[in-house]
Amino acid sequence: MVHLIILSTLSIITASFSGYFNIKQNIRLRLLFKFVASLLFLAVGFFASLQSGTDKRYFLFIFSALMCGLLGDLFLVVKGFFEDGNRIMFEVFGMASFLLGHILYIVLFITTAGAFNFAVLAIALSAPLTICLLQKFKVFDLGKLFLPATVYCTILALMTATAVNFFIQINSTPALLAMIAGILFFVSDFSLALRNYNKKITKTGVSVLVYVVLLTYYTAQVLFGLSIL
Secondary structure, three states: OHHHHHHHHHHHHHHHHHHHHHHOOOHHHHHHHHHHHHHHHHHHHHHHHHHHOOOHHHHHHHHHHHHHHHHHHHHHHHHHHOOHHHHHHHHHHHHHHHHHHHHHHHHHHHHHHOOOOHHHHHHHHHHHHHHHHHHHOOOOOOHHHHHHHHHHHHHHHHHHHHHHHHHHHHOOHHHHHHHHHHHHHHHHHHHHHHHHHOOOOOHHHHHHHHHHHHHHHHHHHHHHHHOOO
C-alpha cells in the first residue's frame, strides 16, 4: 500500500511542476512533467490491480480510461508546438480521448452498480443548463465552441452522475473513491473552462486556476486508479 501512496503523491507533485512550467510558458518542460504525472497515475492503477486481485473487467475499464486520459493530456500539450491550424487537430484528438475515457467510466459504473437511482440524472441535466446560463450572462464566451462544449460538459456530468450512483448502489470504499474522483474531474474541467473562456479573469486568477485544474484532475485520476483496490 505504501508504494501506491508514494506513486499517487508523486503524480500530484509532478503535475504541480507541470503547472509551474505552464505559467512560465515553457512547453517542453510542461510536457515532460505532465507526461510523467500521467504515467504515474497509470502506474497507480496497474500496481493496485496486482495488489488487489480485483476482477479483470473493472481493471481493464479503469486502466483503459486512464490511458485515454494520458493521451488526452499529451495531445492538449503538444498542440502548443504547432501553428493555429494544426492546433485545432490536436485539440480535437485531445477532447476525443477524454470523451472516450468518460464513456468508459460511464459504461463501467452503470453496469457494475446493478441498479440506477434516476435522481442522480439531475447532475447531468444541470450541466448544459449551467453552460447556457454562464454564456447568457457573459461569464463564458464560448463562441463557436458553445455546442461542442455543452455536449462535452453533459457527458462529463453524466460520468459524475454515474459515479455517484455507483457509490449509492455499492456503498464501498472503492466506490467512494470513484465517486470523489468523478466529482473532482468535473471540478477540474469546469475550472479549465473558467480559465480559458472567462475574458474578465485576472492574470493571478489564471495562475491559480492552472493549479486547481491540475491538482483536481490528477487527484481524480489517482483515485480512479486506487478504486481498483
